[in-house]
Amino acid sequence: MSTGRGISRRAYLAAVGTAAAGGYAGCTGAAAESVSVLSAGSLATTFDDYVAPAFEAETGTAVHGEYYGTNAVMRMVEDRTKHPDVIVSADATLLRDRLYGEFTDWDVEFATNSLGLGYHKSTSVGRALDAGRPWYEVAREVDDGEVAISDPDLDPLGYRALQAFELAEREHGLDGFREEMSRRVYLEPEEPQLMAGVESGSRAAAVVYRNMAVDHGMPFVEFPDAYNFSDPSLSDHYSTAAYTTEEGYTAEGRPIIYNATTKQGADNPDAGRRLVQFLADNPGLLDEAGLTVTADLPRGHGDLPEDVEG
Incomplete structure (x- = not known):
């Protein structure tokens, strides 16, 4: 090619x-x-x-x-x-x-x-991220539903978000982070609408791919390589986090x-x-x-x- x-x-x-x-x-x-x-x-x-x-x-x-x-x-x-x-x-x-x-x-x-957090600058989340606070600290402080992910039963972006929460929990010593975030995030069933919710201000932030933030001219905090699923050399590490869909398909973390x-x-x-x-x-x-x-x-x-x- x-x-x-x-x-x-x-x-x-x-x-x-x-x-x-x-x-x-x-x-x-x-x-x-x-x-x-x-x-x-x-x-x-x-x-x-x-x-x-x-x-x-x-x-x-x-x-x-x-x-x-x-x-x-x-x-x-x-x-x-x-x-x-x-x-x-x-x-x-x-x-x-x-x-x-x-x-x-x-x-x-x-x-x-690569995976990261796209956000609206004019929200408290946006101001905190622009000030340099770690994304996971900010995410733990927001109201339920302010951070969105796509539906993990419909979309790899959704199950990668949950896998990222699990890997971030281990990386930063955040006890219970994946379980806490899985309860508190808003599940967007239509992946193309994920950014629209942030752009309109109905959501403060969303876990998205980098290209989606680029498409919309949106600020983006890229996750570290340990859980942004961009580094093929970390395949074994990514695979330690998994998600099983409602259809019974188990997806291990992978680049x-x-x-x-x-x-x-x-x-x-x-x-x-x-x-x-x-x-x-x-x-x-x-x-x-x-x-x-x-x-x-x-x-x-x-x-x-x-x-x-x-």
Whole structure:
């Protein structure tokens, strides 16, 4: 896969106008080709504002995305309530555990992220964090519901928040911290709405990925490597914290890795594979969106199709 930094978003957006003028659909007025994406909610802005316009500018193929917690994404595929061309997960292992065999037999890892606290500056929480107080001290003092996490039964971001609370408890000697925080946080069932609650001031802060804070121009306190799930060398340490969903799936703590695949029987698998390859070939675009592409990415896994480089 390409190791170049890719074409910038500005260049792609400029190209969109040129492409539109040329008319990818041709002079006949026929509808342009499209590819459907069912993705982790944390990538909603990444796809809508960065990947979709860039991919359409390069290929003439429109991207239609739907965004939910990754657990919910997997359930929709398994239940056949959604029929996407491309499936994107915020937890590479979860996708393989749930979909390999029946729905796909390959994926490409394309980016990483880190966990932390996004917050509203004009709240008491924001003022305390801006003053340099440790986030865990501030979190223990706020009213119930002021700090939000996504629903851990629907979304890896939610169970990673609880795992982070457990690891922080050990790291800082905070007796009962995970249990206390799990009772006091507000559970947001719609991951894309997690930041909206903070932006509106209805929540003071939320445990989010770094790219989500970047997307919204929001202040962000990144957790230490010991519990931000960004360091592959700490995989064994992360795995000491786990969460079992209401469906009975036990997720051990692990580094954040986004991966993508196409669904067997997809309506437009060719365009789907082109989109997966595009994610792999444009790390610069992903970096601009607030994600991190490490030196060992992209990385293929499983039985890769011939037109997808691993």
